[in-house]
Amino acid sequence: MDIRAQHAVIRFGYGAKGAQAPPDDPRGWLAAQLEGPDPALARPGASVAEGLRALRQDQAAKTGKLEAARAVLAADAATAFDVLLTTDAPFRERLVWFWANHFTISLRRAQVIGVAHAYVREAIRPHVTGRFSDMLLAVMQHPAMLMYLDNAQSVGPDSPAGRRARRGLNENLARECLELHTVTPAAGYTQQDVTAFANVLTGWSIRYVEEPVGYMFRPNTHQPGGQVVLGQRCAAGESGGVAMLGWLARHPATLRHLATKLVRHFVADAPAEADVARVAQVLRETDGDLKAAALAVVDLPGAWVPLRKLRTPMDYVAAVLRALDLPADKRPDLRGVLGGMGQPYMSAPLPNGWGDTAADWAAPEAVLRRIDWAYGVTGKVAGTVDAAILADRTLGGLLPAEAADSIRRAADRRTALTLLLTGPEFQRR
Numbered sequence: 001m002d003i004r005a006q007h008a009v010i011r012f013g014y015g016a017k018g019a020q021a022p023p024d025d026p027r028g029w030l031a032a033q034l035e036g037p038d039p040a041l042a043r044p045g046a047s048v049a050e051g052l053r054a055l056r057q058d059q060a061a062k063t064g065k066l067e068a069a070r071a072v073l074a075a076d077a078a079t080a081f082d083v084l085l086t087t088d089a090p091f092r093e094r095l096v097w098f099w100a101n102h103f104t105i106s107l108r109r110a111q112v113i114g115v116a117h118a119y120v121r122e123a124i125r126p127h128v129t130g131r132f133s134d135m136l137l138a139v140m141q142h143p144a145m146l147m148y149l150d151n152a153q154s155v156g157p158d159s160p161a162g163r164r165a166r167r168g169l170n171e172n173l174a175r176e177c178l179e180l181h182t183v184t185p186a187a188g189y190t191q192q193d194v195t196a197f198a199n200v201l202t203g204w205s206i207r208y209v210e211e212p213v214g215y216m217f218r219p220n221t222h223q224p225g226g227q228v229v230l231g232q233r234c235a236a237g238e239s240g241g242v243a244m245l246g247w248l249a250r251h252p253a254t255l256r257h258l259a260t261k262l263v264r265h266f267v268a269d270a271p272a273e274a275d276v277a278r279v280a281q282v283l284r285e286t287d288g289d290l291k292a293a294a295l296a297v298v299d300l301p302g303a304w305v306p307l308r309k310l311r312t313p314m315d316y317v318a319a320v321l322r323a324l325d326l327p328a329d330k331r332p333d334l335r336g337v338l339g340g341m342g343q344p345y346m347s348a349p350l351p352n353g354w355g356d357t358a359a360d361w362a363a364p365e366a367v368l369r370r371i372d373w374a375y376g377v378t379g380k381v382a383g384t385v386d387a388a389i390l391a392d393r394t395l396g397g398l399l400p401a402e403a404a405d406s407i408r409r410a411a412d413r414r415t416a417l418t419l420l421l422t423g424p425e426f427q428r429r
Contacts, residue, residue, distance in 0.1 A: 002026070006398050007304050010429050011266060013090030014318040016394045018325030030298050033089040034291045038125045040083045040093070045121050046072045048143050049213040051114035056208060058114075069114030073107070076117035077345065081334045085321050095128045095294055096120065097314070098265055100346075102258075103139045103181060104353035105148040107346050112144045116346055119144035132258065132288035133249035140177065140245060141215045143206045149173040149351065156202040156223025169223075174198035176351045177245075183230070183253040193230050199223040200234050200241045255283040261356070262293060267302045269309065269357040275300050307398065307428040310358040313341035315429060316370060320421055323394045324381055332377065341369050371422045378417040387416035399425050 008026035009016050016022070023029035046054075054068035061067070087093050100120050105112050112119070123142040127135035139145050146152045154170035155162045162168065174197035178189050203222030207213055217238040227234045232247055234240040248254060259279035263271035282296040283289070297303060311319060317337055335345045342361075348354050355361070378385075387407050391399050403423055410416035420426060 003397055004304060006396055007307070009090075010307060010319075010398075011303065011309070012298065013094060014084065014315065015322050015429075017086070017088075017090075017322040019393065027298060030091045031295060033092045034129045034294060038092060038096070038128065039089055040087065040096075041121065041125055043079050043083060045076050045079055045117055046114070048115050048118040048122060051116075051118050052143060052206070052208060052213045054114040055111065066110060066113055069110075072114045073116065077335060080117060080120075081331075082328060084318050085331070091294075092128060095290075096125055098262075099128060099135065099290075100124050101348070101353040101356075102261060103135075103145070104348050104351050105144050105346070106348050106351075107344075108349065109148050111147040115144045115147075127290070129291035129294075130289075131249075132254075132283070132290055133246050135290070136181065136249045137242060137245050139181070140173070140201075140241075141204060143215055145173070146204060146206055146215070149176055151201055152205045154198065154202050154204075155221045156199055158225075159202065159221050159223055161218075161221040162223070169195070169198050169202065171195060171198040173204075174201055177248070180352050182248040182257070183251050184257045186257070187230060187251060187253040189230055196227040196234075197229045197244070200227050200229065200244055203238065204241065249288055252280075252284070255280045255288070258293070259283060262297050263300070265309075265356050266297050267300060267309075269359075272302060275302055307425070309429050310361055311427055311429050312354065312356075312361055313338055313343040313366075313370070314345075316427065317341070317373075319394075319426070319429075320374065320377060323390060323421075324377070324385060326381070330380070337373060341373065342366055370427070371418070374421045375414075375418050378414050378421065382412070382414035382417055385413075385417060387413065387420050390417070391420050394420075395425055399423075 002022065004026045005022035005024075008023060008030055012030055051069065051072055054072050057068040058066045084093060103124065105116060105119055107113055107116060119142050123138040123145070124135065127138060143152070149172040150170045151173040153167055154173070155165060155167045157168055171194055175194050178187075178194060178197065179185060183189065200223075203218045205216055205218045205221065207216040219237075222237065224236055226236050226240065229244060232244065234244045256276065259276045260271055262279055263275045267275060278300065279293055279296045283293050286292045317334060321331060338345045343354060387410070388404070391404060391407055403425060407416045407419050410419055
């Protein structure tokens, strides 16, 4: 396999899939994946309306078991894992999960269990190759995010509902939007800006019962009057919030933040200033075109140097299972595997999502968990998989001669496979 083809498949995807031939034109292969709609959207999945109805059903049952919502989650997770392990557009899939992590929701909040995958399908996937401003608006109006950060219950203190109810303003969504999703503290916002933005977002809520179920703007909970956020005057009403999000999406601090995260994810834990500046420039010149930004990352010289990023547990498990190309009925339970490796599926502990550097995943105990899991998996396939052939398919010239020799001289096939799948070369992307 050509070295550039190896880099394209590993750094920008989830590794080689079975005996699939490497791309002859690595850059063209990556670019082609970003054309047209996301193929995963053709797969079955529950809508946010179906997820909310399941939540309502569980609430009516009053058992606390969330059986209907968990059934939705299980079915959607099975589809999501199948896409991850079989997709022919792994670069696009990596971008989906990059942006889903940027705009984290977590299954640790029981309310989102039935709508978590609908969130990815409806707010993330359609916009991965579109404009950041459209993705930001879709995220901020999606019931999963409104529930996760408590905005559905936020009430303007001077609104009709606020004057007669005990509920009050909730600043969670406004704070995380400013701190994590857009401008970051580098923009110099204050607590007053957070409160004002929270007032702007009052009324952004959810229709749980009456049809159509989903996002709705509730004027009776919206704080009346305009607000000033970061020096920008926001008109009252839903339109003021939409306009503010558009302004935040295009702010120079936002573009730099997004560029930094993209370069950190795909190229290096410590992004080079020139690389960040280049991607930020592309975002600025294209009005936040995320496809253009992704291709700008591909075109960075540092994107084609030897692999140096440590795979996260999800990346690592996906790479192993894609390499082994196991049929669906032979695959392990990925939710259980990821939980055991310290990255429980869609369950980041905080709204800033999962870490993206080696320091986040390289603790000795975490490495041992990978080795234990890999040894268990290889025990199921050692009789049918030749480690030397698999090494050539997955790493090729990226595997040093001494490592290849160690694999060839291993005591048995299982040990050889374990050496390959737990070696430092396979751990990197």
